[in-house]
Amino acid sequence: MKSAFRNALQNRDAHIGSLRFAVGVLGGVCLFIAVGWYNSAQEITVHTPPDLRAGSTRLWWEIPAPNVYSFGVRMFSQINRWPTNGVEDYRNNLHTYKWYITPQCREILADDYQAKSSKGELAGRERALFEVPGRGFDDSRVIAHSQDSWTINADLQLKEYVKGTEVKASLARWPLRVVRYDVDVNNNPWGLALDCFDGVAREINVTTGQKQ
Structure with a gap:
């Protein structure tokens, strides 16, 4: 028992x-x-196209072509905006927008800064870069290489001034490379970065050139 x-x-x-x-x-x-x-991740970024009148259904990680184009043109234009003096403005822009530029592209632009500075192309110079009117976004302007990288062909107008006198004006098509860049959502809510160029810029003729 x-x-x-x-x-x-x-x-x-x-x-x-x-x-x-x-x-x-x-x-x-x-x-x-x-x-x-x-x-x-505490947050996820969902990219929606700018025009939702017809509705939109897509996977959450897809980035619409208009968003890629808008980002590339906006960042490149801001980097090339020198309101008072290119020596200071260009350098400050490279720092201010560093979260929107890949490390490789920052090196390329830093070299460009040094080259322009040594040639006297920055001191006292004002610059503006903006879209050519009537040549904004079109689906054919965005070339997708993968779900994470694109080339956008942006038709941009460049103007430079020294002491109020125009010293440079050009119309060119810039092949800008954009990549997915989910590095720091607090500093870069776009989740995209400018990866510089996918070729050299070429001059265009607004009067006779094709729209695309």
């Missing part, structure tokens, strides 16, 4: 031990899941 009672107690203790082990394992799994959930 005592032996049966002792066996029952041992079985009970063994069962309690196995339950404690299971609870410990379950608690560890829950902790692992909680840590993973906490460290996962």
Whole structure:
């Protein structure tokens, strides 16, 4: 009788031990899941096209062509906006918009800054770069290489002034490269970055040139 009672107690203790082990394992799994959930992205960026009159259905990670085009033109124009003095404005722009430029592109633009500075093409110079009227976004202007990289062909007008006198004016098609860049959503909510150029800019003729 005592032996049966002792066996029952041992079985009970063994069962309690196995339950404690299971609870410990379950608690560890829950902790692992909680840590993973906490460290996962707290926000996701959903890109919607600018015109929703006809509705839009797409995967959340897809970036519409108008958004890519708008980003590329806007960032490139802002980098090339020198309101007072190219020596300071160009350098400041490279710092201000560093979150929107890939590291490789920053090196290219930094070299361009040094080259222009050594030639005296920055001191006291004002610059503006903007879209040629009537040559804005069109689907054919955005070439998708993958879901993460694109080339946009932007027709832009460049004007430069020194002491109020126009010293340079040109119309050119710029092949700008844009890539997905989900690095820091707090500093770059677009999730895109300018990756400089996919070729050299070429002059265009607004009067006789084709729209695209």
